[in-house]
Every structure is written in C-alpha cells, then in structure tokens.
Amino acid sequence: xxxxxxxxxxxxxxxxxVLKSLNLExxxxxxxxxxxxxxxxxxxxxxxxxxxxxITDGQIWIGDKxxxxxxxxxxxxxxxxxxxALYPTMTVEGNLSFGLRIAxxxxxxxxxxxxxxxxxxxxxPLRKRRPGELSGGQRQRVAIGRALVRDVDVFLFDEPLxxxxxxxxxxxxxxxxxLHSGLGSTMIYVTHDQIEALTLADRIAVMxxxxxxxFASPKEIYRRPVxxxxxxxxxxxxxxxxxxxxxxxxxxxxxTLPDGRKIDLNGYEFSGTxxxxxxxxxxxxxxxxxxxxxxxxxxxxxxxxxxxxPMGSDNLIWGQVGKETMSVRIDADxxxxxxxxxxxxxxxxxxxxxxxxxxxx
Amino acid sequence: MELFKxxxxxxxxxxxxxxxxxxxxxxxxxxxxxILQVTGIxxxxxxxxxxxxxxxxxxxxxxxxIVNSTQGEKLYNVNMAATILTALVxxxxxxxxxxxxxxxxxxxxxxx
Numbered sequence: 001x002x003x004x005x006x007x008x009x010x011x012x013x014x015x016x017x018v019l020k021s022l023n024l025e026x027x028x029x030x031x032x033x034x035x036x037x038x039x040x041x042x043x044x045x046x047x048x049x050x051x052x053x054x055i056t057d058g059q060i061w062i063g064d065k066x067x068x069x070x071x072x073x074x075x076x077x078x079x080x081x082x083x084x085a086l087y088p089t090m091t092v093e094g095n096l097s098f099g100l101r102i103a104x105x106x107x108x109x110x111x112x113x114x115x116x117x118x119x120x121x122x123x124x125p126l127r128k129r130r131p132g133e134l135s136g137g138q139r140q141r142v143a144i145g146r147a148l149v150r151d152v153d154v155f156l157f158d159e160p161l162x163x164x165x166x167x168x169x170x171x172x173x174x175x176x177x178x179l180h181s182g183l184g185s186t187m188i189y190v191t192h193d194q195i196e197a198l199t200l201a202d203r204i205a206v207m208x209x210x211x212x213x214x215f216a217s218p219k220e221i222y223r224r225p226v227x228x229x230x231x232x233x234x235x236x237x238x239x240x241x242x243x244x245x246x247x248x249x250x251x252x253x254x255x256t257l258p259d260g261r262k263i264d265l266n267g268y269e270f271s272g273t274x275x276x277x278x279x280x281x282x283x284x285x286x287x288x289x290x291x292x293x294x295x296x297x298x299x300x301x302x303x304x305x306x307x308x309x310p311m312g313s314d315n316l317i318w319g320q321v322g323k324e325t326m327s328v329r330i331d332a333d334x335x336x337x338x339x340x341x342x343x344x345x346x347x348x349x350x351x352x353x354x355x356x357x358x359x360x361x
Numbered sequence: 362m363e364l365f366k367x368x369x370x371x372x373x374x375x376x377x378x379x380x381x382x383x384x385x386x387x388x389x390x391x392x393x394x395x396i397l398q399v400t401g402i403x404x405x406x407x408x409x410x411x412x413x414x415x416x417x418x419x420x421x422x423x424x425x426x427i428v429n430s431t432q433g434e435k436l437y438n439v440n441m442a443a444t445i446l447t448a449l450v451x452x453x454x455x456x457x458x459x460x461x462x463x464x465x466x467x468x469x470x471x472x473x
Contacts, residue, residue, distance in 0.1 A: 085366065087367075099370075099371030102372045141368075
C-alpha cells in the first residue's frame with residue numbers, strides 16, 4: 001500500500017502539450033478512476049506513473065519516494081493492459097512468474113506466490129495453458145495475476161475491460177471490486193466507460209484536454225458536476241441542457257426560457273450570488289424528471305414528447321422544450337401522451353446551473 | 362507494443378526482452394526465412410555455373426546438362442530420375458517444416 005502523489009506534471013510530445021501542470025493526490029488504498037474521452041491524456045498520465053513515458057516537467061511520488069526518474073520495475077507498480085499483453089510463448093505459470101524469474105527470486109518463493117495468485121483469481125486449472133488457449137476473461141485474469149505476484153503497492157489498469165463482451169465486463173467489474181477490497185492496494189484505473197467509473201471508484205478524476213476537470217466521489221460528480229463538460233460527459237443518456245437566463249422572481253431565483261417562461265429554482269444551492277439577468281444553462285438529468293411532482297418543491301418544464309425508446313426496465317422518451325432536445329427516463333409501465341405539451345417536474349435542488357463560461361453557478 | 366511495456370514493468374532489460382520474448386515469438390518467421398534461403402540456394406543456377414567450377418556444379422546445373430544434352434539417344438528414365446533427385450531436397454524441406462511454414466507465412470494475418 002502506498003499513496004501516489006503527482007505534482008505539477010507536464011508532458012509534451014514535440015510541440016503538443018498533452019498534460020499541463022497536473023496535480024493529483026491518491027490516498028493509500030484508494031480506488032481512483034481516470035475518466036475522459038479519447039485523447040484527453042488519461043492513458044498518458046497512467047504511463048507516466050508507470051514510468052513508460054518520459055515526462056517533461058514535474059514530479060511523481062509513490063509512497064515516500066520520488067520515483068520521477070526510476071525504472072518501471074523499481075516503482076512498486078503493476079500494470080494491466082487493454083490488450084492483456086501476455087507473453088504468447090509462455091504458459092500461464094510462465095507469464096505469472098516471468099518478472100520474478102528475471103528478478104532472480106528463489107524457486108520455492110516463486111511457486112508460492114504463483115500458487116497464491118492462481119487461487120485468488122481462480123485460474124488454477126489453466127496453469128499449463130498458453131494465452132492463445134484462453135478466453136478473453138481468463139487472459140485478463142492472468143494479466144491481473146502478473147501484477148499480483150509481484151506484490152506491488154499500486155495497481156495500474158489501462159482500460160482492462162474494454163476488449164471483453166458486455167456480460168463478462170460486468171462480471172469482471174464486480175471481481176475487480178472484490179479484489180480491491182480484499183487486497184486493499186491503491187488502484188488507478190483508466191477508462192472511458194462511465195459505468196465502470198461510477199461503480200468502481202472511490203473517487204473519479206474526470207479529465208479533458210489534459211486537465212483534471214473534477215476530482216471527487218462518484219456521487220458528487222453525478223450530483224454536482226463543477227462544469228458543463230463533466231455534466232455532459234457523466235450520465236447516460238446525458239444531461240438535458242436548456243439555455244436561458246437567471247432571473248429573480250420576487251426574491252426567489254428563477255430560470256427564464258428564451259420564450260419568456262419562468263421556471264422556479266427554489267431550493268437550488270448557488271455557489272455565489274445568482275446575478276439577475278445573466279445568461280446560463282440549466283441542466284437536468286433524464287432520470288430526475290417525472291410526470292407527477294415528487295414533492296411540493298418541484299418545478300416544471302413545458303415539454304412536447306415525440307419518441308419512446310423502450311429499454312426493458314424503463315422507457316426513454318425524447319421530445320422538445322422550446323427548440324432544445326430533452327430526454328426523460330420513466331418507468332416502463334407509465335403511459336405518455338405524445339405530441340402534446342405537458343409539464344415535466346424536477347427538483348431544483350438536484351438540477352445544475354452553468355454560467356456562460358461553463359462553470360457551475 | 363504493450364507486450365514490451367509489460368515486460369519493462371516486469372523488470373526485463375533490452376536484451377532480456379530480445380532473447381526471452383522476441384526470439385521465441387519469432388520462431389515461425391525464422392523457420393520461413395531459413396526455408397526460403399535453403400531452397401533459394403539449392404535452386405540457384407547462374408551463380409553456380411559462373412563461380413562453382415566444373416567439380417562443384419550445383420544440382421540444377423547437373424540436371425540441365427543431363428536433360429538438355431543434344432548428342433546421342435534421349436534416356437527418358439535417366440532424365441526423370443535426375444529431376445526427382447533434384448527436386449527431392451526442397452520437397453523434404455517443405456514437407457518436414459510444413460506446419461512451421463504455414464504458421465510463419467500467416468503470422469500477422471491473424472489477430473493475436
């Protein structure tokens with residue numbers, strides 16, 4: 001177990017600056033997910049922690065040691081790759097013990113560690129097989145085992161579940177969580193799958209353009225995104241955005257749609273002063289809207305729905321508020337009147353407001 | 362690429378990666394390269410004629426001398442026997458290493 005501290009890290013590839021003075025503090029034993037769209041620098045950050053990419057500026061500390069210029073093997077890290085990266089010519093045992101053999105460890109010690117790893121990962125019957133004879137899920141387990149046998153302090157995962165089919169992904173996700181609670185190691189996990197991020201993480205770092213946009217618990221990220229990027233990126237289907245103005249409705253803050261209709265924002269926690277007449281974007285998640293007001297503090301939006309998408313457990317309905325698209329998630333048994341305007345209710349306390357610069361108001 | 366990254370994390374150096382990973386992974390293609398070399402040399406004609414000297418003519422030259430001789434009676438049985446003997450070596454090489462040959466030729470064509 002060790003904490004990881006990244007201080008003012010910058011990485012340039014030629015004239016392209018991928019990461020710009022990035023700071024990240026990972027506590028010992030924490031499960032951190034780096035979440036972001038392709039090309040946001042999350043894998044680069046992980047490679048930098050692993051020591052596989054040269055950094056331009058800044059420092060990386062693992063435990064109490066400055067490992068900025070250490071070799072990957074001396075950092076106390078293990079890494080699991082998206083393509084598994086198993087050695088194709090070696091058996092499962094050979095794959096697991098490769099690092100230990102290179103380090104010149106005693107045979108008995110190697111056997112003991114390999115035994116322990118195959119027990120934990122339940123791959124005992126596969127020991128003599130080669131990677132080519134394993135399924136995707138089994139390969140990924142072996143890849144995790146390779147980090148496990150080295151008794152590392154920090155596990156690094158680079159999109160480990162992206163190559164698996166949906167069902168297996170769900171299974172391995174639960175298994176990873178179990179593994180983390182069993183080992184108590186620090187884990188840093190890169191993904192662009194928000195479901196993985198929300199289910200696995202203790203804290204999520206949402207990245208975009210080489211900058212960490214928000215670093216907080218999954219609940220906080222989901223409930224109170226700090227800016228419009230985070231709000232739109234996390235959640236599926238993504239948050240509904242309506243543009244308009246923040247106004248004051250006799251002392252009570254309100255949101256005015258372009259057509260002049262006022263929506264009561266009573267209960268919304270502004271982080272500063274609301275500011276009368278300022279342009280803003282109102283964000284409400286599809287699953288936070290209902291056709292019946294959930295409480296007397298609910299506000300309503302005038303919406304016209306046109307399309308129903310059945311998702312099995314619930315239905316997704318698509319429509320318009322003014323000129324803007326809106327989706328609402330409702331119970332599969334609930335009936336909706338299509339093609340006529342009707343109010344949909346939401347709790348202002350659960351909604352998000354963003355200013356013109358995209359920051360949360 | 363990720364394979365070599367994984368090896369670096371496991372602590373392997375440049376030469377360890379080369380000898381313990383790359384060479385074992387390259388066996389099929391090494392076999393193909395040797396097969397093509399052996400048959401290429403065996404089937405060579407012009408170099409043999411020019412440089413080997415009368416005593417050391419390669420089989421291809423010998424065969425040509427037997428089959429294409431313009432004097433006397435054509436001994437078809439001898440011609441055929443000589444042809445078979447000449448073709449025998451490449452045949453043995455291909456049959457003996459067929460499994461490796463196919464593997465090496467198709468390497469890169471299959472998804473790992």
